Amino acid sequence: MSGTVDAKLAELGIELPPASTPGGNYVPYVRSGNLLFISGQIPMIDGKPAFIGRLGEDFDAETGAEAALTCALAILSQAKAALDGDLDRVKRVVKLTGFVAATHDFKDQPTVVNGASDLMVAIFGDAGAHARAAVGMSSLPAGVAVEVEAILEVD
Numbered sequence: 001m002s003g004t005v006d007a008k009l010a011e012l013g014i015e016l017p018p019a020s021t022p023g024g025n026y027v028p029y030v031r032s033g034n035l036l037f038i039s040g041q042i043p044m045i046d047g048k049p050a051f052i053g054r055l056g057e058d059f060d061a062e063t064g065a066e067a068a069l070t071c072a073l074a075i076l077s078q079a080k081a082a083l084d085g086d087l088d089r090v091k092r093v094v095k096l097t098g099f100v101a102a103t104h105d106f107k108d109q110p111t112v113v114n115g116a117s118d119l120m121v122a123i124f125g126d127a128g129a130h131a132r133a134a135v136g137m138s139s140l141p142a143g144v145a146v147e148v149e150a151i152l153e154v155d
Contacts, residue, residue: 003088004088005087005088005090005123005124006087006088008122008123009076009123012122012123014073016073016076016077016080017044017073017074017077018047018077019074019077019078019080019081020041020044020047020074020077022039023141023142026039027039028078028081028082029078029079029081029082031082031154034091034153034154034155035094035151035152035153035154036079036082036083036090036151036152036153036154037149037150037151038075038078038079038082038149038150038151038152039078039149040097040099040147040148040149041071041072041074041075041078041147041148041149042071042074042140042141042142042144042146042147043067043068043070043071043074043144043145043146044070044074045070049141049142049143049144050067050070050144051063051064051066051067051070051144051145051146052142052143052144052145053101053143053145054101054102054103054106054138054139054145055100055101055102055103055106055108055109055112055145056102056103056105056106057102057103058145059145061108061111061112062111063145064100064108064111064112064115064145064146065111065112065113065114065115065118066115067112067115067144067145067146068098068112068113068114068115068116068146068148069115069116069118069119070115070146071098071115071116071146071147071148072096072115072116072119072120072148073119075116075148075149075150076123079150079152079154082154083154089154089155090124090127090152090153090154090155091127091152091153091154091155092124092127092130092152092153093120093124093127093128093129093130093150093152093153094130094131094150094151094152094153095130095131095132095133095150095151096113096116096117096120096130096131096132096133096148096149096150097132097133097135097148097149097150098112098113098116098132098133098134098135098146098147098148099135099137099140099146099147099148100112100113100134100135100136100137100145100146101136101137101138101139101140101143101144101145101146102136102137102145104138106136109134109135109136110134112134112146113132113134113146113148115146116148117130117132
């Protein structure tokens with residue numbers, strides 16, 4: 001049933017941002033067989049990097065989860081571009097990897113990355129449940145607090 005994912009996004013009041021262009025020598029996505037690899041997405045608002053800072057210093061886990069959700073919206077935008085505008089072609093969210101810029105003593109990386117994971121489950125239901133890694137690091141591109149990449153199974 002075409003348009004199911006778009007209808008779910010509308011029901012949740014979500015409008016996807018435009019797919020951003022790469023900030024380096026890479027492509028935003030690669031399809032290999034039935035897998036779609038989405039390059040790491042940083043939180044962008046109005047075309048500019050957002051959530052600049054580190055968890056445990058500038059942001060708490062709840063704000064970090066908002067940043068991760070923003071990354072997940074960008075992942076969906078890239079998937080939509082890769083799939084000729086048809087997100088119904090996503091069969092399963094296979095894996096998300098979340099990178100969290102944080103202080104050395106911050107321990108809530110999983111809570112932060114839940115912002116992205118929760119959105120995938122809200123949009124795709126059981127097919128949105130995925131394997132995952134939530135990794136802490138000292139810094140990320142453009143000084144953002146979170147970056148998330150994805151592997152999707154597609155039709």
